[in-house]
Amino acid sequence: MPHNESSYTEESTGLVFSSDADFIRSGKGGRTKSEDPDSGIANTKPYKYLTYFPEGTRNCYNLTVMQGTHYLIRAVFVYGNYDDLKQKPKFDLYLGPNFWTTINLQDIFGNVNRIYVPDDRNNDAIHIILGAIRPLIDDSYTTKMGSLKLFYRWYFSNTDSIVRYPDDVHDRLWHSDFWEDDMTEINTTTPVNTKNAFDLPQAIISKAGIAKGAGKSWSRGWSMQNQDYVHVYLHFAEIQVLKPKDTREFSILWNDATINYSYSPPEFMADTVPIRTSTKCDDLCYLELVRGKSSSLPPSISAMEVFGVLQLPQSETDENDVSAFKNIQATYRLQKTNWQGDPCVPINYMWTGLNCSNVVPSVPPRIISIDFYSYGLNGTIASDIQYLSQLQKLNLSGNNFSGSIPQTLRNMQKNGLTLILDKTEAGDGNGKKKLLVPILATAASVGLITAVLLLIILFYRTKRSSKDPRSSIVSNKRSFTYEEVTVMTNNFERTLGEGGFGVVYHGNLNGNEQVAVKVLSQSSAQGYKQFKAEVDLLLRVHHINLVSLVGYCDEGQHLVLVYEYMSNGNLKQHLSGNIDYFIFTLRHVLTRFNTHTHILMTTGEYATTPLSWENRLRIAAETAQGLEYLHIGCKPPMIHRDIKSTNILLDKNFQAKLGDFGLSRSFPVGSETHVSTNIAGSPGYLDPEYYRTNWLTEKSDVFSFGVVLLEIITSQPVIDHTREKSHIGEWVGFRLTNGDIKNIVDPSLIGDYDSSSVWKALELAISCVSPSSSGRPNMSQVANELQECLLSENSRKEGKHDVDSKSSVELSTSFGTKHTPDAR
Template identity: 50%
Template sequence: MNGRANGTIEEIIHKTTSNTLQVCLVKTGTSTPMINTLELRPLNKNTYNTQSGSLKYFFRYYFSTSGRNIRYPNDVNDRKWYPFFDSKEWTEVTTDLNVNTSNGYQLPQIVMSSASTPISTFAPWNFTWLLPSSTTQFYIYLHFAEIQTLRSLDTREFNVTLNGKLAYARYSPRTLAMETIFYSTPQQCEGGKCILELKKTPKSTLPPLVNALELFTVIDFPQLETNQDDVVAIKGIQNTYGLSRISWQGDPCVPKQFLWDGLNCQSADISTPPTITFLNLSGNNLNGSVPQTLLQKKGLKLSSKKTSVVIPVAASVAFVVVLGSALAFFFVFKKKNTSNSEGSSSYTQVSDDRTTRSSEPAIVTKNRRFTYSEVVTMTNNFERVLGKGGFGMVYHGTVNGNEQVAVKMLSHSSSQGYKEFKAEVELLLRVHHKNLVGLVGYCDEGENLALIYEYMANGDLREHMSGKRGGSILNWETRLKIVVESAQGLEYLHNGCKPPMVHRDVKTTNILLNEHFQAKLADFGLSRSFPIEGETHVSTVVAGTPGYLDPEYYRTNWLNEKSDVYSFGIVLLEIITNQPVINQSRERAHIAEWVGVMLTKGDIKNIMDPKLYGDYDNGSVWRAVELAMSCLNPSSSRRPTMSQVVIELNECLANENSRGGTSQNMNSQSSIDVSMNFDIETTPGAR
């Protein structure tokens, strides 16, 4: 610690899998583990992300001659910034003006108000460091802001390389606005020696400039924390029966050598939280008859003694939760006879308690049915609004104290009614895919209808395209990944469901993004089955969103899966152009017509989203545009299937990933109104 010759301060950045964190000091030698202070600091979840593992602090420098260490309150996250400057090779640039640091990393003003550049205009800027070994993996974060007043003819543009390999091409820092360039994958240096170089391009009149630099090595923990549902259940059992065992402290399964007595745990791999598979409660003076619920549990083995019960658990989370509730009922009311009608079946039939929909059949479901009072509790009396749609308001909620959910309440004035509510519940009960939003449960109580979904932390695609959510602009690679995942969800509805399903409302606001920017299709209230085995369509009342609606379906009322393909083509044009679907001020109001006119003029340059600044593979863009236009063919029979769309989009993504040059390996994160100076001649011309 500070002031102690043998003191040590360790800093790591760790993303938890739940809202609890267990810290354990494990004895590895002859000494006794000890700690003086443990401090936790929350960080923006969209920063310092890793493919796997956690980040261990290696160094954090800002380039200044001040000699002053910086931390809280200058740094709102209490990071420690140390000054570093090579006076023989560098010259310092400073400013008294305010720098916009609102790009998520929130660096202190004092850090971003200074920077280093090479003394010679023609020299590169170099920085070297040594790692513990050549196998050490690391993540690097470079923070930039142009803080020098440039003359009208001045240009600052440079390439970023690591050990001679191009990482970012033709980069120009923004004037008085912070941007962060970082690797999205862990890096290694041969022999453990790393050389970072910033080298001006031929068109640049000024040398490179950099304000600050952070580097972290990767820590791979051998096990994740125990599955949170298992932890809640086992601690509930511990508290209910006052079980006191010395080993029952901290995480039940981790570290392995300090597993709680009486437990067995297993994990499929290091990326999967361990689950509790065996629980031995013998020797605890628990007595009475074993509940029928436990005796009838599939895969459960029981052996009992007069004063003890030994219970092997075979089904992890689901069973541990059942075990906790069943044991609580058994040991608190051991003399009371019970009858559990719900325990005799894995399904629960929901009764219809509203005369206004007495003609509708009841919903049969495995998912949890919540009462309205439970919905009020989980949303904290509808405190936080996430959004609003045709169905009604969507609220943030929490189930079981830690699982975040989105709660969609049916508005009494909504055009959608019980029929759409029932359709969405029943569809989500029978479809399960990583690119479809999952249903946690529902409420069907009187006039109160609610759908409880998994929580999608990053909102919908339209918000990110329009800039409403702030943060960095979605680059071309990210956009392609999102539409690939969306296409996979749609392809599953068409080919993986029996009978197949048509979504009928594919649009950018119904493509949701989780904390890892994984895309999932949502809003299935308009979904319908479509015929198979020779029949090509079903006649139905037209439904959908103007602009996305298949004109053939609108004209004929004949619905098939190609109606979704048309809507998906509109989504593709949106991610390419970042233009509204309908815009009366354009030469052609509808996006498909406008793009068609631009293509006949050979003008693809003005089709592409200008916020991408030419940072994309030309071939990838052309393939995406051509695919979108084929999806919009007036004749549904001539449109591709979603399986063909998925294949083609994966090819586009492969082209983008394999290209050299700008942003091949590194990402940038800037403030909301990002603006970079890339050579406009890199945008695709007509072919």
């Protein structure tokens, strides 16, 4: 509505409507034509006015929200021939940096159904095109990842009316669904207790549909195209006063799989049974309530909600970069048409004049280049540029700056920043004037010299490769002689570990840098092929969560890899219940010192106290980011093939880094979906689908990571033939039949964790170890979900949530059993 008009209350609902003028900087006001036969609902007062966007490629609403709160966003779109052109538009809608949906107003009335924003957003604003927004209860519509996009919301009553505000304080829209052929309505005037997380209106929960016929079941089916994840919320209440011998008991089946046996709705109390799936409904989503054999009454249901899960893999731009750039923008009073929303993403709508890094979706993009050529800038160079720590190129030419180049900017030049300042007069700070000389000529000279050197190196490399098959291992990493390796390891004095490749020794480089030295055993079955694979991969990848290669030795029969030293060993050594490593360390100490007095001093290098839940989540999240980089950031993508807890290494700050790349394989790009290869991996971690088909995909790594995540949660061995189920995945599935995580979570945590984050991590792990690769998430989804878990645990640590926080989300994946926990 026009910005100069005051807010008003809509009569039929009591909702307050106000102008959008304070939420967006672009757009023009329009009004629907009442005589237009396609106006429909647009002729009602809330829809008479609209905002349209004839200019710019992106137009963003900026709605302030409270961090850590769920929100319902309802956006409504209508044409109404406001421009007399009778040309209905089509456009894309984004939630922040992530694609939401495409709006196509070829229909008479276009209404984007509801979307629920998850409770873990780190920013304090949402950028959308058009919307209404209101908060929801935190434990209601929780998601493993992304947001929920409403498919439909039904209540089961023979009433042809929509229930919404003020009956529903959250302004959800409930549509009646009633088939007289298979249902009979029951209702009550007795108030029903609705104080669960979903806060259902009395107008909904006081009614229910029951299956018609004494022995019949009740079912509904619907089609949902292109939905990888589906969430269903079933709302029940027993609203009849039951006689002493009466019982209402039924099973709940989802796509023919029983997810809840012998369910009985609580008397005059609302109860919600969620179903969360990570598999597609092939042709039809199918829900069935089947009457129990001992039940005297048929199944009943009050309402049902169905959602598709909208993935939000793309992180927003680093908040420090955004803050710095906005300060620069304010300093020069700059404003461009498309400078709305996130500066770097979506990539296709990046702000004019910027270039950003955006390799891995789960890692926030960084501003790496600014082009302010001929922007009409004057005055001094903005000091906030120094806070763009990843800036690689800055073009300030064609402007009218005064003053000297700030020292901080000169320091950035020394560290590699390309600064372009041509034909610009600037003072030296003492009233004198001097010309700021561009460094383009210098850069060109350096580039020419570099090119010549590269050609020389390439010539000799090519010449050598014709004689030596090992010469493909080339890098700027240091090549060591075997004699140097002997010196750095003090004649291979201290052993750190041993694997299929050979023995890993402790070393010192130049007397001050600790390293880990992996020496190929002469009897190694892996041999030179794995040695070369690992070197080749580590020479071309770099990520904070991948172990760095310091150098290598390739001298005759001596094959050695030299890595950065990870002083806290591997993940497995720090999970409780694992005493093998402590025994190894103790034996090492007694061998060297033969005395008890030095044990505490020497073993203090490794923490023997079990990791906290917060640290476990952080290690899992960092490992997932490293693996995500291999799958997405590498060109071509890489599959690790040997993800296990002993290959997740921890540095002095317990930062996780993925190691041991000897089995890694490149993954095809384009139309191919897998690599056919011989089976390789570790028992217990090996993807059963890969083992069965020899088809290797990135989902094989996801399965192995899921096993590691189960280790992190339980501290159980991956394979143990003495327990009920030998494999950890099957064991967890078996234990879940009791619906309680306390008999699954590592007891050494003594309950010091946010139960909601544990449930989320457990559900994620189970989805990762799905027997079918199509049922597993990708590593971007895994990384995002673990960040959610970590934020939830951090919030608890900061006192934002109760330690025993509950959530009403239910597992839908089983391992050899059809039972799942009733609810959290």
